[in-house]
Amino acid sequence: MRIEAKKWVYFFSEGNAGMTDLLGGKGAHLAEMANVGFPVPPGFVISTEACNEYYAAGEEFPPALWDQVLEALRRMEKETGKRFGDPRNPLLVSARSGGKVSMPGMMETVLNLGLNEEPVRGLGDVTGTERFAYDPYRRFIGMFGRTVLGIDSSHFEAVLEQFKLKAGARLDADLGSEDLKAIVSESKRLVKAETGKEFPDDPLEQLRLSIEAVFESWNGRRAINYRNFHKIPHDLGTAVSIMAMVFGNMGDDSGAGVAFTRDPATGDKTLYGEYLANAQGEDVVAGIRTPQKVELLQLEMPEVYQELVDISDRLETHYRDVQDIEFTVERGKLYILQTRTAKRTAKAAVKAAVDMVKEGLITKEEALKRIEPGELLYSLFPRFDEGAKEEARSQGDLLARGLNASPGAATGKAVFDADRAEQLGSRGESIILVRPETSAEDVHGMLVAAGILTARGGVTSHAAVVARGLGKPCVAGCEELRIDLERRYLTAGGRVIEENEEISIDGSTGEVFAGRIPTIVPKLSEESDLIALLGWADEVRRLGVWANADYPSDAARALEFGAEGIGLCRTEHMFFEEERLPIVQKMILSAAEATALQNELIRLQEEKDRRGKLEERLAEVQRRYDTSAAAADYRSALAELMRFQREDFKGIFRVMAGKPVVIRLVDPPLHEFLPSYERVLVETTEFRIRGNDPVKLAESENLLRAIESMRETNPMLGLRGCRLGLMFGDIYEMQVRAILTAACGLAKEGIDVRPKIMIPLVGHPNEMRVLREKVEKVAREVEAEMGTMVDYKIGVMIELPRAALTADEIAHYAEFFSFGTNDLTQTTFGFSRDDAEGKFLLQYVERGILPENPFQVLDRDGVGRLIKVAVELGRKTRPDIELGICGEHGGDPSSIHFCHQVGLDYVSCSPFRVPIARLAAAQAALSAGEG
């Protein structure tokens, strides 16, 4: 029995656009175009399977591959009437890489294959000019030398420069054929010197080595890095397209160019591109001469231009998307060498998609599917003028590069502490808060800053999270920055920036500049195409899209962007404002003592109720409570905060009239609101050593003791969330009272308020039971006092594994679940995001130990499994339970798909991400066949 060899090689006529897995994008589209009748030079494709098999076999060609290549080559020879390596009329070919997913510039290509001293002469004869023949030969040796033989390209460039100098040639094209011949000889000598071997003259060996080099380039460092960054699997392999060369460098009736079927920057429907006469394709990219706009071709070669326009239209109609076309004109004849879906700006992508729907070219669904939701972000944030940025770079104003932690651009005075930032910021000055890293103590400065820059911390560090929440640009973890807080300056990129000097940060790219760069602020209301697209998205999506917003201004922005509710209002951010922080600190420092007295009173009262004695002890403790300074501080601080918070909530409810507002009761550990332990420790030590101010020393020591009694080894897993509500009941009671007083007040004004009170960090149903009773009790009291009722709901944040696992029991006490996927990711993985990202997580992703950063893209196997469990259990107990997500994943498209799949009711994300979420939710519905 004869075993049929596997098919590794596909002639263009055997392929089509659907075969990108096997032939790569480039190969499949060349085949498609050839079959549809576009002018494509003849050729064939070596499949990605061959590449994978090559690696599987220890970097050896699989059996029969070479025979199939030779057979295909013979067929090409027949079609072109030329022969490969023929001394008289040689066939030249290119070998181009191309995987399923485009990785521009990451892999290798070899052009002009098939030349040695004999064919080159034949080529000269056929084309009638010796110079023409030696130009590709010279190029070929350099390209082959670099790509296949691994010789540094600078060596070949040096040879070229040396001869140009000798010949007094300014451009490559100024070199004569003798110069070119000499360059060829010198380049071959160079190859011998570098590799110890002669340059391979056998065209078939050249071809074979080139195919190997293209295969190898799949696993080049750059390609691997690119795939890691873009999350492209490493096992796809590359195809190799072998195509007959056509020559744009055969005189003024020849040339090469690239063209987009629509303007890739604006999306306007007009042929857009560049063309270089008498040049090969690589020259257009290399910038040896400045290419001309493709429209000018209309004047020079009107038929060719018209044909190009026609082909462009036909390609767009054929592919139903904007195309990026590579073409060559050889002696007045147009060839298309490549077509692919064009990379374009987000703005262009949206405009083109919307236009195409209007043109009847594609459906709304196709338009929706076509836009990468994440791209929208950049069209919604302020951004720097690109030209100005380029200029700044060229002037050496680029100071450093950090992590692009929160998109957008900002310019302002560098300020090194939050207090000063607040002082200047509240005067209306634009400032950039620059800190080694930020903590809760810096929030009052962040609130007024135009942007935030930190030297340490990852993209989910405190600075990054708060900045994204505030919709402010942030560059985080900018390790090159050296900040001297004492002398108030920073150094970076060899420059010193004093406080109050202006800097500019680009949160979308991570760049930090000295000086001011002008910004452009887009407005959604002006983006009519985007508005249309999002309108279509709203028609098909099933998921609701809510926003995380802590302030009325955030809420208003969220509404503008299309949010249907507030899914997370973090009350503690309100605590950090300047006039409140001292009150909050007073409350915290008195809480423990006051609460202990209260608890004793309650216990005694209960016992007295039961047993009818104890009046004396009760009276004594009551006396202690009544005269306790701590208790008095606690009560007055709570009363003051209650008034502040009531107004905060009124503001948000007013903006969100008719829509739900989920308010999370205070969550962070209380010590976050106190000065840092380390700072007070240093101060105390200073007072102690100096010994000249015993009063301040005592004060400092007292504060130190207070903070010490509260600080925690792992604050993330300590006394926070609902544990605060259970240990310091009055704080939650104050907040609930503020929420419901605000709500009742507005309800009386006839405003439709829909407060939803959310309890954070619940791990056991009993926590929820006790707190629900408490909330209901306060609600009854407030409703009685105010003489009105509001339709409030009580829910829970599911952010601990145990909450997910016992969601059926928790649902007895919760009308809604909101998945807090930030904390759920932390506890499921055992990762502290503050520590992990800087110390190992990014390396994990780079090394492929984790497929993604789970704080950016929801981990379906672990965290997702818990969410699924919780959804099922929650619905079992309470079929109409409302389910949402309010972690940062709520704004991530892949995570939104997951939320759709598991059947959540809504996602909630930062206001700026609302448009992204609307689109992603629509795509999720469409890909589930629900559109």
Add this chain to the structure above:
Amino acid sequence: MRIEAKKWVYFFSEGNAGMTDLLGGKGAHLAEMANVGFPVPPGFVISTEACNEYYAAGEEFPPALWDQVLEALRRMEKETGKRFGDPRNPLLVSARSGGKVSMPGMMETVLNLGLNEEPVRGLGDVTGTERFAYDPYRRFIGMFGRTVLGIDSSHFEAVLEQFKLKAGARLDADLGSEDLKAIVSESKRLVKAETGKEFPDDPLEQLRLSIEAVFESWNGRRAINYRNFHKIPHDLGTAVSIMAMVFGNMGDDSGAGVAFTRDPATGDKTLYGEYLANAQGEDVVAGIRTPQKVELLQLEMPEVYQELVDISDRLETHYRDVQDIEFTVERGKLYILQTRTAKRTAKAAVKAAVDMVKEGLITKEEALKRIEPGELLYSLFPRFDEGAKEEARSQGDLLARGLNASPGAATGKAVFDADRAEQLGSRGESIILVRPETSAEDVHGMLVAAGILTARGGVTSHAAVVARGLGKPCVAGCEELRIDLERRYLTAGGRVIEENEEISIDGSTGEVFAGRIPTIVPKLSEESDLIALLGWADEVRRLGVWANADYPSDAARALEFGAEGIGLCRTEHMFFEEERLPIVQKMILSAAEATALQNELIRLQEEKDRRGKLEERLAEVQRRYDTSAAAADYRSALAELMRFQREDFKGIFRVMAGKPVVIRLVDPPLHEFLPSYERVLVETTEFRIRGNDPVKLAESENLLRAIESMRETNPMLGLRGCRLGLMFGDIYEMQVRAILTAACGLAKEGIDVRPKIMIPLVGHPNEMRVLREKVEKVAREVEAEMGTMVDYKIGVMIELPRAALTADEIAHYAEFFSFGTNDLTQTTFGFSRDDAEGKFLLQYVERGILPENPFQVLDRDGVGRLIKVAVELGRKTRPDIELGICGEHGGDPSSIHFCHQVGLDYVSCSPFRVPIARLAAAQAALSAGEG
């Protein structure tokens, strides 16, 4: 239709021992005894249902209850021939509380019910002595006044004392009938004055109020606290037994006593108890006169004594367990008023159970089920002589009381830092290490200490965990302690203890004493009854019992206690020994730089292999690596540690020959091995302010920077466990090499070594995949070098929710799972045990928000669910996977039951808990019907 009223009241003849739910323990056993024919006075029981219904109805008798009581009373009257409230021959009754679970002394009892001025005279007539009649009357008014009317008992005592003084009476019994009459009048006047109402004379009202008072006592503060402490549900309710009074105070042929069917301290088979002639039961307990030993009754009333012995035997045979009997002799007639299973010491419980098996009274299975495994702990740890402790207490040497964090007793010199502790301890002095709290830095001191005392931290704080691991006594969280580290003394209980003064700590009770208290050290080898019992346990248990041991001495003790393997050997404890810590610190401080250079070398080498260039860059980085001080430090520190660790492992393998040893690779964050950030911060500040030693300042600043770069916000969730192995590959490699070199070395000596290498803190299968490859590579190298092979296994600690959820994938790379339930509990609940226990967890348990401290008793609903998932998934992938638990729960009986139920192969616990685990494992098998 007539609705039959619910039955609330059960005559003794209607009950039996199986009805404890309904009749309470006391009531059910009275009924049982009455029915079997023991001499029990007639009576009836009001059910626990009635009590619960009473509360449900807002503290009202349920319908028909009172009628049923009256009916039962009439029946009692018939049986006794007396009438309740009869002026001539009155029936007196007692009303006694008694729930399903015994709560001794926590609830109320009223005796001598049914007296007023008329029946008391009748009683006098019938008994022939007026004095006798007024004695119970006087007692009744006091008891009723206190119990039912809520009057402080001191008032009644004052009245009694006043009349005793007046009458010149030393004992109550010296009072004459006129005195008693006057006391009665005065007590009634007191009642009027205190309550504003006359003392209720109506016997039926007295009865009704007494029943209510007993119901109420179910929810008294003491009862609630007791139930919380003993984890008794609060919804059981109490029954009320109403029984005809018999009188031990009717002369010298009367009396009252308590007796145990065996000695409750030793378990010896001999009637043991106390007897007081001419007294009521309460007098025996109250200590008004010193009771005599029950044996003496043999001389005074031989028939009664013989009857008591017979009844004792019959009761034991009937109940098949040691009984605690309350009896009264009324004019030569013996009555049994109560029987219950006797409380006895652990030693007695074991001896009695083993003896009863030998006597043929119970089966081995019954003996095994009967012993509470936790009790064994106290019979295995050194303990203080109780008498000496009592004496110390009476001398005022009890300084304070903390948490009983690790059982056992220790005496030694108080020492306030680990260095000094080590210094003195290694000279053989017995020392107690006293610290505000401990950290990894203190371990070298803890290793040599006889005991550990801390002012802060819960029962799973560092001090507690390490102490339990070391089997050393520890009192933790002793908040009353004030430690002045600078001046080196502590204050507590108003005393000052200077360094080097002796103190004694009792880790089983949490007591701290000044001075030396003699200890008693039990030996398992001397506990023949326990050995027998554990032998039976081994016959029936299915679970293996292994031990957690870090040192050969621990391992030896574990073997002595019956461990079948080492389930957790924590390699990092070895790092803390004095001579090693500097090497470890050198390794840590050089790790980052050295590893970065290594990584660059590896990357370059890979790229060179692929592309055949880069020699120069590679050479340059190699040069940098070769000349790097950090790299040199790193290499030399690792080499030194490798030699230490190899010897450590040899020691353990040798002890454990033929048995498995699970070695966990290094787990804690590396900064735990460095000095504390705060300390170095203070030092640096001091050097800076003093400004007189720039060299030391610079050194201090450097160290501070190094520590700062490593410290973490939440170290529990940071760079630790397998993340260290992935980021600093050489450290794990060093450990694996040490393990396998040791193993191969011993294998060559013919010793059967079974190393199991365990990777901690895995959350993603890829972590395990990469590390498994690494371990296997090192193993191949070592085996080749040593020319021998060992049968090693590679496994994983399942201690993160994500690991449990993806256990099927992880099992591809792991031959065993060991559940690290400490960390799994932390991450599942989101509790940092260092913070939670002190700040809220204990309150949670007290308030019933959590049923137990989940760090002590495994949480089945959350953590347990994850374990079940992991067991199922793990076995799906690898049916023969070995499953164990090595968290602290491995030594907790309830958790061991769970481990049995979910089908683990073994539990591993601290050596001292091995006997407990053997017994608990047997009980688990028996209760699953596998015995």
